[in-house]
Amino acid sequence: MTLQILVYIFVIGAGLGLAVPYGRFMARVFGGERNLLTPVIRPVERWVYKVCGIDENTEMTLKTYILTLLVFELLGAILVFAVMMLQGVLPLNPQEHPALRWDRALNLAVSFVTNSNYQPYVGERELTYMSYMLGVLVQDIISPSVGLAVIVTMARCFSRGSSPTIGNFWVDLIRGMLYIWVPLTLLLVFPLISQGVIQNMNAYVVAHPLEGGEQLIPGGPAGIITAFKLLAEDGNAWSGVSAAHPFETPTGLSLYLHMGYILFVPAAITFMVGWLTKNRKITVALFSTMLLLFALSMPLPFLGEFGGNPLLQQLGVQGGVSMEGKEVRFTLFEHVVFLVTAMAPANGSTLAQLSSVMPLSILQVIFNLGIGAPIFGCIGTGSLTMIHYFIVSMFLAGLMTGRTPELIGKKLDLREVVLACTSFLMSSFTALGFSAIALSTPAGLAAMSNTGPRGLTEVVYVFISTSINNGSFMAGLDVTQPFYNLATILPMLGGRFSTLIVGLLIGGSIARKGKIPISAASLPVASPLFIIFVIFVIIILSGLSFFPVLTLGPILEQLMMQAGITF
């Protein structure tokens, strides 16, 4: 295990290390400067502007930017919905999958567009190749680009002096797709396939197992979907069990590639923000807060999984190792670090099945999601959420020390602070509100297969996960039912748009202000004191809203398990 710890640290270090130059590259792309890919991609970019009728030199006002974004997201959702409803008659359907039920199709449309990629279905059993391409993959490139556009806009608003406009949505969006996602995914998909991740468009083949009968071996473009799932934090898996499927993580190397890919772009974004705002301190603050929280997420899952399950030990299972919902080709250590690596940044791909992991592991995961997943986080929204926390912390710290709250050279007023609070209170509100509805209606309760504390945890989990657009769920809860398909729609919309629109509103409000010179009265954002202060603000403002649920869920479960009680 010592060796694997070193390898893990090396892989994460490489992912984060490469993020430094990549963040510089991203800043050049979004700043419209000449970069490495300009000779190849700039002509394509110009052609796209021409075909679409976009004038890249005009900027939009806040209102136009938001309206345009909403129109774009709405039509995008309609496209996904239409494809899912029509997949039965569209081509590329060798398995003759029928159309999805309307509530499922509607749920997926919202899920993909909001970058939640909540997938209450078994992909390989229900989606056609056409749906994978026009439903899954189209939003796989679009939704992270929208998140990227918003964080770029916010950085731009902080960096400039007073301005009536905030940028051009189309330009931000198209640059993200062309310069970031297209090259990254095309380059990094092949190492995955070389490990055995499938990439074909064949009909499923019938194998003849040694003991007779038949076994369907599925096909599909899993390679490219997995590349997007990891790099663009879509979490949108080809299969129903995500990274646990041997066709998604066939080998040890493929798993470490997964972990390196997952952290790469979200970390690069923190560097990009620094370059775009010409303020390295904000990068230091964002990056170190995230890294610290990431490291702090490790101990509990380790304790939980390595502690074993006394109930299993009693039954004669060697060491009481909780192998339920885990795979033999990976060590327990790898299961734990993958859980933290994929769930801290809200990627949402899972290796160990969440419904079967130990109580302490799920406790940590729920905490990380409940605070809005600002630990590297989804593309754009992770850094946005962290900046929202910075704004509130700056304000609180300013009150305590009697200094003017300011961030990246702009003064913060009540408006920004209220907006930032709205963003994360909104997701706590939808998460807990909808959990309460589900727990008090027969339809909500009927879907539970695990009872006791785990049953409660599973219901709350699905609403937390959708509220912050993570999209993973604990499959012990039968979320395929219409109740959950419909009840998770509002949390997904609320979570996504409260973060993005609030981000833009703060941007618009910041854009109107002039730069203020840094003086002795400004609080240093990159100091250890401030970073620790931010962590406390996160725990107090968001973490504590989930404390009652954590007590009745994972904490109670841990105690029951130790006491030998089953449900």
Place this chain on the structure above:
Amino acid sequence: MKTILKAVKITVILLLLVSAYQVASTYFVTAVAQITMPDKANGSLLYVDGQLVGSELIGQSFTSPGYFHGRPSAKDYEGHESAGSNLGPTSAKLMEQVSQRVEQVRRENGLAADAPVPADLVLASASGLDPHISVKSAMLQVPRVANTRGLPEAVVRSLVNGHIEPPQFGILGAEKVNVLKLNLALDKLTRGN
């Protein structure tokens, strides 16, 4: 209103372009993969005498005593329905299942009534398709398989030893045995006799 109409127009064109790109790129990646690494891209399929017997990466259900058994699967190794059991660590149902499986493993392999059983052999996998078992789980089954097939234990044991897959590059992943490949080798050995 003008803003919205303009946005609608651009969105429609852009969605068409993105759709076209994703279709084209999926086919492009598929084509490159099919040319350069067709075996991997098609699911690492295993053929015996021209007949498709399964995939190296997808487990199969084995229940007869003459074969090495794989892990329990929530969906009984349905190839196109990956799923775990999703039973929690305090689930009474899980404990009941495990207790039955532990008894069964002990009975089938002639173990003592209180002998500990390797976790992977009695707990279901995450994918429901796990193609591997631990070395311990394989070794535990050697006497049974050898007896049933009328082979010397040492021969079967050395076959298992030959099928131990070390971690990739010596460090990544776990040490394991591929059940389908082991059973294929076993069949070949028996037929050879």
